[in-house]
């Protein structure tokens with residue numbers, strides 16, 4: 001028989017109109033029956049789930065996302081959005097892209113995996129310098145999975161709710177159970193760094209410990225993403241709580257080129273000197289390159305032109321570089 005938790009999850013997913021989750025829980029109940037020796041029931045359940053899934057696939061997804069901006073105790077703590085972005089909007093290293101594709105593949109077929117007692121990758125740690133696409137990755141995963149993005153800023157939480165941060169964190173993890181979404185815990189370095197020099201070290205330790213315990217015990221259907229700028233200072237104990245750790249870095253020359261072509265498209269009137277651009281852009285992040293493209297484009301638009309020149313682009317990149 002199903003466990004009490006499975007039955008509760010089944011009813012909650014029905015109440016939410018979350019068909020994918022309903023089927024996933026049903027598949028878990030089947031796996032549970034198989035494990036308890038009731039193979040006949042397991043097979044029957046799996047057959048039902050399969051045919052329900054097939055008919056669901058034949059229809060368009062009518063599921064209405066039940067999330068509005070969080071209210072009550074969660075407002076000011078979590079902000080919600082419904083991103084449209086996809087991974088194709090990003091310029092990513094091949095290795096990173098294939099790992100993210102794997103996350104999507106496993107998540108989309110979570111019920112298939114659950115039928116075999118397996119669970120998808122759901123807990124990701126993104127590390128790397130600012131402006132290389134960590135936040136954008138969370139946004140794109142939400143867009144790809146048609147899930148809301150719920151963002152928690154650790155820094156705000158610690159300063160705003162001093163002494164209560166761990167309790168607030170519990171509220172967020174409860175929400176992760178109730179509502180499927182991509183939960184981004186941004187600025188994770190605010191608590192995960194061994195070298196954090198803030199005054200309230202005790203509070204930060206407490207929040208980090210609570211966070212690690214919550215991550216470990218979380219078995220919700222939400223995607224949990226923590227992002228941090230400070231890779232080398234992250235505690236080793238933190239790494240093993242995640243299903244995957246992805247490293248982000250400044251763009252290589254070929255990525256700079258892809259970023260510019262993607263951002264400016266036909267707005268670029270002539271072929272820029274890519275070698276020169278590669279030199280100029282060394283040390284700039286993806287975000288800074290996108291900003292330079294926008295600077296060049298704006299200059300052209302304000303000048304009454306519909307194209308930007310290569311020299312405008314060179315200058316815009318140089319200006320960004322001087323800001324560093």
Ligand SMILES: Nc1ncnc2c1ncn2[C@@H]1O[C@H](COP(=O)(O)OP(=O)(O)O)[C@@H](O)[C@H]1O
Pocket residue numbers: 089090091092128129130131132133134135136137227248259286287288290
């Ligand atoms: N890999 C990328 N591909 C395309 N654009 C990017 C990428 N990384 C960053 N950007 C651009 O820079 C902006 C800021 O990036 P963000 O994801 O916030 O960086 P991070 O969270 O790593 O500091 C994005 O909104 C996007 O315009």
Ligand SMILES: [Mg+2]
Pocket residue numbers: 131134135136186227
């Ligand atoms: Mg960010």
